[in-house]
Amino acid sequence: MSNIISAQNLTLSYERDEEIIKNVSFFVKKGDFVFITGPSGSGKSTLLKSFYGNIKPQSGNLLIGGLDMNRIKKNKLQELRSHLGIVFQDYKLINEWTVERNVVLPLWIAGYSNEIQKTQAKRLLHHVKLTGKEQKYPLELSGGEQQRVGVARALAKNPFLILADEPTGNLDEYSSNVIWDLLENACQQLDTTVVVVTHKIPSVFNIPYRHFTINEHGAIYEVH
Ligand SMILES: Nc1ncnc2c1ncn2[C@@H]1O[C@H](COP(=O)(O)OP(=O)(O)O)[C@@H](O)[C@H]1O
Numbered sequence: 496m497s498n499i500i501s502a503q504n505l506t507l508s509y510e511r512d513e514e515i516i517k518n519v520s521f522f523v524k525k526g527d528f529v530f531i532t533g534p535s536g537s538g539k540s541t542l543l544k545s546f547y548g549n550i551k552p553q554s555g556n557l558l559i560g561g562l563d564m565n566r567i568k569k570n571k572l573q574e575l576r577s578h579l580g581i582v583f584q585d586y587k588l589i590n591e592w593t594v595e596r597n598v599v600l601p602l603w604i605a606g607y608s609n610e611i612q613k614t615q616a617k618r619l620l621h622h623v624k625l626t627g628k629e630q631k632y633p634l635e636l637s638g639g640e641q642q643r644v645g646v647a648r649a650l651a652k653n654p655f656l657i658l659a660d661e662p663t664g665n666l667d668e669y670s671s672n673v674i675w676d677l678l679e680n681a682c683q684q685l686d687t688t689v690v691v692v693t694h695k696i697p698s699v700f701n702i703p704y705r706h707f708t709i710n711e712h713g714a715i716y717e718v719h
């Protein structure tokens with residue numbers, strides 16, 4: 496199974512009469528790094544939501560990691576999500592929790608021991624260069640640092656697929672480049688498949704990537 500994402504004649508809509516993504520077909524292979532661009536409102540976030548099962552196909556087929564998103568049961572979907580790393584534009588950290596607890600949230604949910612959580616928090620925070628910030632709270636960090644916590648959390652359970660929706664949308668160029676570096680790294684060194692929605696592809700990007708764009712009619716084209 497080398498296709499991590501397989502979409503065939505996929506149509507997505509919130510209301511029956513308004514199709515957002517229309518009859519699109521594409522494949523994403525293991526280890527691919529994919530950028531998705533397109534005008535605001537074209538359906539980029541909607542497409543990403545379908546990948547983590549937040550919206551079901553209206554018609555057509557969608558397989559994520561071999562699982563049929565039309566038929567997936569609630570417990571299977573939960574299991575699938577535990578193997579995905581999701582990064583949001585607004586970080587979605589729990590502001591009442593320390594950085595350390597935020598990072599290991601997926602491990603806590605999975606029932607790992609406190610000891611493992613501690614060790615992993617240390618490793619992950621070192622990876623995103625936030626060693627020493629374990630006991631800080633999200634709002635005591637800069638936006639760029641908060642997003643690094645977001646990426647560390649996404650990596651916590653070695654996801655096979657990372658989905659990021661405008662992860663650098665709120666960040667300056669320097670902080671954006673740190674996030675791009677981390678995502679490049681995940682793809683190259685951990686062989687994770689990465690799909691990123693962005694309005695701007697970084698000018699410096701060091702690994703090969705694919706580029707899909709969605710037009711205002713909900714069609715998808717592969718630019719390269
Ligand atoms: N929860 C929702 N219910 C109904 N319509 C929605 C919902 N979320 C998004 N939409 C609509 O779907 C279209 C695509 O939205 P979205 O996927 O967020 O676009 P993008 O991420 O490309 O800016 C827009 O017209 C938007 O208004």
Ligand SMILES: [Mg+2]
Nearest residue numbers: 539540541660
């Ligand atoms: Mg969006």
